[in-house]
Amino acid sequence: MGWLCLLFLLFTACQFNSTCSSSSNSSSSLSSGHLCHPDDSSALLQFKNSFSIDTSSDWTISSWQKAKDCCAWSGVTCEKLTGHVIGLELGFLRGKIHSNSSLFFLHHLKRLALMENDFEGSPISSKFGGFVNMTHLDLSFSNFSGPIPFQISLLSNMVSLNLRQDAETVATLSLDTLSLNRIVQNLTNLRELQLFGVDMSLVIPDSFKNLSSSLTTLVLFDSQLQGKFPESVFRLPNLRVLNLDFNKNLTGSLPNSNWSSPLETLGLSYTRILVDWHHLTRSLKSLRDLSLSNCTFIGSYLASLGNLTQITSLDLSQNGFGGQIPWSLLNLERLTTLDLSGNNYVGQIPEVESNSTGIASLYDFSKGQLVGPIPRHLSYLSLSENSINGTIPSWLGSLPSLDQLHLGSNQLGGNIVDFQSRSLSFLDLGANKLDGLIPRSIYELVNLGWLDLSSNNLGGNLEFEKFSKLQILGGLNLSFNHLSLSFNHLSNNTWPQLLLLDLSSCNISEFPYFLRASQDLDMLYLSHNRIQADIPKWWLDLGKDSLRYLDLSHNSLTGTVGQLRWKRLQYLDLRNNSLQGDLPIPPPSTYYFFISNNQFTGEMPPTICSLSILRILDLSNNKLSGKIHQCIGNFSQSLSVLDLRNNKFHGVIPGTFSKGNVLRNLNLNGNQLEGSLPRTLLTCTELEVLDLGNNRIQDTFPNWLEFLPKLQVLILRSNKLYGEIGIPETKFPFQKLRIMDLSYNRFSGLLPTKYFEHLTAMINLQEHELKYMGEGYYQDTVIVTIKGFEIEMVKIQTFFTTIDFSNNTFRGAISNVIGKLKSLKGLNFSYNELTGTIPSSFGDMSNLEWLDLSSNRLVGAIPEKLVNLTSLSKFNVSKNRLVGPIPHGKQFDTFENDSYSGNTGLCGLPLSKTCGAHQSPPSSFRQEGDLEHGNGFDWKVVLMGYASGVVIGISVGYLVLPNGTPDWLVKVVGRKQRRRTVEITQRRA
Ligand SMILES: *[C@@H]1O[C@H](CO)[C@@H](O)[C@H](O)[C@H]1NC(C)=O
Numbered sequence: 001m002g003w004l005c006l007l008f009l010l011f012t013a014c015q016f017n018s019t020c021s022s023s024s025n026s027s028s029s030l031s032s033g034h035l036c037h038p039d040d041s042s043a044l045l046q047f048k049n050s051f052s053i054d055t056s057s058d059w060t061i062s063s064w065q066k067a068k069d070c071c072a073w074s075g076v077t078c079e080k081l082t083g084h085v086i087g088l089e090l091g092f093l094r095g096k097i098h099s100n101s102s103l104f105f106l107h108h109l110k111r112l113a114l115m116e117n118d119f120e121g122s123p124i125s126s127k128f129g130g131f132v133n134m135t136h137l138d139l140s141f142s143n144f145s146g147p148i149p150f151q152i153s154l155l156s157n158m159v160s161l162n163l164r165q166d167a168e169t170v171a172t173l174s175l176d177t178l179s180l181n182r183i184v185q186n187l188t189n190l191r192e193l194q195l196f197g198v199d200m201s202l203v204i205p206d207s208f209k210n211l212s213s214s215l216t217t218l219v220l221f222d223s224q225l226q227g228k229f230p231e232s233v234f235r236l237p238n239l240r241v242l243n244l245d246f247n248k249n250l251t252g253s254l255p256n257s258n259w260s261s262p263l264e265t266l267g268l269s270y271t272r273i274l275v276d277w278h279h280l281t282r283s284l285k286s287l288r289d290l291s292l293s294n295c296t297f298i299g300s301y302l303a304s305l306g307n308l309t310q311i312t313s314l315d316l317s318q319n320g321f322g323g324q325i326p327w328s329l330l331n332l333e334r335l336t337t338l339d340l341s342g343n344n345y346v347g348q349i350p351e352v353e354s355n356s357t358g359i360a361s362l363y364d365f366s367k368g369q370l371v372g373p374i375p376r377h378l379s380y381l382s383l384s385e386n387s388i389n390g391t392i393p394s395w396l397g398s399l400p401s402l403d404q405l406h407l408g409s410n411q412l413g414g415n416i417v418d419f420q421s422r423s424l425s426f427l428d429l430g431a432n433k434l435d436g437l438i439p440r441s442i443y444e445l446v447n448l449g450w451l452d453l454s455s456n457n458l459g460g461n462l463e464f465e466k467f468s469k470l471q472i473l474g475g476l477n478l479s480f481n482h483l484s485l486s487f488n489h490l491s492n493n494t495w496p497q498l499l500l501l502d503l504s505s506c507n508i509s510e511f512p513y514f515l516r517a518s519q520d521l522d523m524l525y526l527s528h529n530r531i532q533a534d535i536p537k538w539w540l541d542l543g544k545d546s547l548r549y550l551d552l553s554h555n556s557l558t559g560t561v562g563q564l565r566w567k568r569l570q571y572l573d574l575r576n577n578s579l580q581g582d583l584p585i586p587p588p589s590t591y592y593f594f595i596s597n598n599q600f601t602g603e604m605p606p607t608i609c610s611l612s613i614l615r616i617l618d619l620s621n622n623k624l625s626g627k628i629h630q631c632i633g634n635f636s637q638s639l640s641v642l643d644l645r646n647n648k649f650h651g652v653i654p655g656t657f658s659k660g661n662v663l664r665n666l667n668l669n670g671n672q673l674e675g676s677l678p679r680t681l682l683t684c685t686e687l688e689v690l691d692l693g694n695n696r697i698q699d700t701f702p703n704w705l706e707f708l709p710k711l712q713v714l715i716l717r718s719n720k721l722y723g724e725i726g727i728p729e730t731k732f733p734f735q736k737l738r739i740m741d742l743s744y745n746r747f748s749g750l751l752p753t754k755y756f757e758h759l760t761a762m763i764n765l766q767e768h769e770l771k772y773m774g775e776g777y778y779q780d781t782v783i784v785t786i787k788g789f790e791i792e793m794v795k796i797q798t799f800f801t802t803i804d805f806s807n808n809t810f811r812g813a814i815s816n817v818i819g820k821l822k823s824l825k826g827l828n829f830s831y832n833e834l835t836g837t838i839p840s841s842f843g844d845m846s847n848l849e850w851l852d853l854s855s856n857r858l859v860g861a862i863p864e865k866l867v868n869l870t871s872l873s874k875f876n877v878s879k880n881r882l883v884g885p886i887p888h889g890k891q892f893d894t895f896e897n898d899s900y901s902g903n904t905g906l907c908g909l910p911l912s913k914t915c916g917a918h919q920s921p922p923s924s925f926r927q928e929g930d931l932e933h934g935n936g937f938d939w940k941v942v943l944m945g946y947a948s949g950v951v952i953g954i955s956v957g958y959l960v961l962p963n964g965t966p967d968w969l970v971k972v973v974g975r976k977q978r979r980r981t982v983e984i985t986q987r988r989a
Pocket residue numbers: 107108109132133
């Protein structure tokens with residue numbers, strides 16, 4: 001939910017803050033005194049004419065006219081006696097400021113405020129050093145770039161220097177140590193220094209040691225500072241505001257003796273500065289605003305925080321704090337803002353209880369403790385991303401000045417309480433377990449700018465009209481509940497300020513027509529609905545100049561798409577619909593393009609070559625034909641996933657991959673590609689998944705791929721590959737490889753024992769941590785054969801390992817070396833011409849879940865040691881020349897006849913052929929004899945076997961078939977123990 005908040009920050013900055021639409025008018029026209037100096041007047045007019053002016057804002061210099069006295073112009077301040085311009089405050093300008101700008105003719109300027117402009121990356125001219133009497137310089141958020149000139153240090157009268165940067169802009173300002181040293185040494189009157197967002201990665205933080213002792217404000221937020229921050233800055237006698245937030249490599253610590261500071265605002269979030277609670281709370285008695293998100297601490301906050309009696313704003317988010325929330329914080333008398341999000345807090349939110357005298361106070365029922373009075377002054381509370389359970393207490397809904405409430409990503413249940421705080425502008429209850437209907441009171445919150453109720457169990461039919469009073473809604477997320485949303489009666493209602501609308505999985509059956517009026521729409525998600533229609537013409541103009549994210553996936557959209565007109569689109573998801581016709585191509589601004597599982601036909605249009613910053617291209621499961629455009633290899637400087645599987649592409653694989661590409665997944669499975677494998681694949685050093693299965697590629701085994709250091713999945717299944725695998729050329733070939741499928745080809749010769757010896761990822765046991773391959777928006781998908789079933793792994797677990805060499809003509813013996821592959825889950829050598837015996841080292845592959853050696857020419861006995869494979873659930877050695885008794889015990893009591901058929905020499909259960917007296921059963925059979933009875937089976941043992949190993953397989957879900965039950969488990973165990981089996985599966989689900 002991080003992006004949501006970020007977006008909201010931007011949104012609030014413009015909606016509620018004065019900074020964005022700062023129209024505070026500081027011009028002071030003088031009724032008496034001199035008129036404006038003519039030199040200054042003409043300099044100002046010249047300056048005005050060098051810009052294009054954003055006329056949509058009311059704050060503008062367009063009213064400046066020659067005839068009038070320039071001292072009366074808005075934004076201009078003059079000196080009484082001389083008529084010289086000494087103050088200038090301007091915003092909303094667009095254009096460059098060159099060093100010959102007439103601005104620099106205004107020598108007498110003392111205060112210059114040029115914030116919120118777009119100077120298009122102009123450098124800050126050294127001419128700024130010419131304003132000898134300058135006391136206040138504010139160039140914040142104005143899109144300057146390049147180095148800050150050292151000439152700023154000539155402004156020795158400077159009191160306030162503000163060079164804040166917008167973190168979003170690409171071009172940034174930078175400052176080096178030399179210039180900083182000059183500024184610090186020469187500006188002895190400096191009280192405010194704000195270098196927010198200025199790149200100071202080259203600055204030695206020690207330079208700040210020499211800052212003027214008159215300094216009251218130092219803001220170095222997100223400045224890429226690294227190294228040790230000088231302790232002496234904390235000791236500056238007049239410092240009231242110190243913000244070092246988001247300098248992730250800044251180290252140091254707070255002073256630990258003789259420290260007493262008037263600091264009121266302290267921000268150390270996301271730095272590596274050690275925070276000693278004891279020193280902090282003892283020395284900073286005036287602290288009002290404390291921001292310690294993601295910090296490193298010494299001591300316990302619980303004992304100390306009570307000392308911060310002046311605190312109004314406290315941010316302790318993202319610190320991994322656990323246990324109960326220290327509710328006593330709510331007793332801090334002046335606290336209005338509290339952020340405890342992103343910790344591991346558990347327990348419930350305290351409830352109101354009235355005592356005998358009728359005074360309501362908060363009571364923590366989980367601890368059985370009185371908390372204190374209701375914190376009526378609270379205006380911002382964030383407890384999101386914790387594990388808080390219970391219900392939302394009603395007092396939270398009636399706090400008189402509550403502005404923002406963040407409770408998302410917890411375990412809160414029950415109904416949503418009535419929210420009566422009309423002041424509420426942000427309400428996030430998403431990703432909880434809330435149920436019932438959306439309470440009526442929500443629709444009365446006329447100041448609501450953001451509402452997130454997503455991913456709960458809210459139900460009911462909901463007419464969107466109900467939101468009609470929430471006219472300033474900027475973001476609304478109702479996705480993934482059990483709501484049925486309809487848009488009837490919406491003819492006149494619009495939400496002009498909407499930036500984000502997420503109505504995924506809301507049972508919607510039509511395109512929301514009212515969105516036409518939302519001119520600034522930025523993100524729109526309507527996936528997983530029931531929209532069964534052609535995309536209407538008007539839709540393509542929706543947010544034409546603003547829309548960046550559009551998700552219409554998982555609907556039943558029909559018809560053709562036509563030309564896309566969204567100019568700023570970055571993310572387009574049309575997956576899983578029934579769209580047809582030519583493949584639409586989004587604008588060149590697109591990063592993510594998903595259009596898989598549709599019916600698109602025809603060839604890749606050449607316009608696809610314009611998508612040069614694409615990161616993910618997923619065209620899989622369509623009916624596209626023709627050749628794969630060579631240009632696709634060219635834009636791999638940004639492309640990380642190219643998924644074209646299951647189309648009808650023919651021709652050769654593009655050979656245009658070049659050095660420095662970042663391709664991570666290349667999936668061309670299920671096409672009609674031919675020719676040989678291009679050697680330029682070797683430039684894909686980031687490649688993790690290479691799936692070229694089910695094509696017509698004709699080549700020898702690509703040994704050279706062993707150089708790819710990150711390759712984890714290699715699928716060459718069902719092609720026309722031939723010849724021997726050979727031996728490795730490097731010391732660590734395929735060291736990350738976990739899935740290797742060479743089946744259904746024409747490979748021959750001996751098994752590649754030398755490779756097996758070095759498959760490090762299969763040799764070393766992996767942590768069984770549930771992780772999947774892929775990234776943010778995209779999960780790697782491949783089809784693998786597991787236990788004889790072709791299964792599409794929608795997600796690839798990072799510990800899934802398998803080798804499939806079946807259906808080739810490999811010959812010779814299986815080496816003992818194979819037993820080294822301890823993390824292997826599946827091994828299939830079936831349908832080859834292998835000879836010799838089954839190595840007993842197979843018994844060492846303790847993770848093995850399926851083993852298929854059928855249809856070879858193997859001889860000898862089945863090694864007893866295989867009984868050790870407690871995870872084995874599918875075993876097939878049929879159609880060989882094996883002899884002797886079948887091992888018994890553990891998993892071997894679950895295999896049936898067809899595992900062994902076609903080996904005339906095998907005997908013992910489950911085969912009907914009994915073994916002769918000399919063929920005694922394996923010893924493990926006897927050891928566990930006490931558990932057995934009757935026909936030699938004990939289901940408890942079987943189930944224990946599953947519990948120890950196989951259930952891990954179930955738990956992570958790669959085997960669960962559509963009906964939710966693992967097919968093989970039902971087959972083996974189900975007939976007798978169905979209920980028990982289902983229990984196991986369900987518990988894991
Ligand atoms: C700067 O201030 C001094 C002292 O007030 C004054 O004499 C001088 O003229 C000013 N210079 C300019 C360029 O305004």
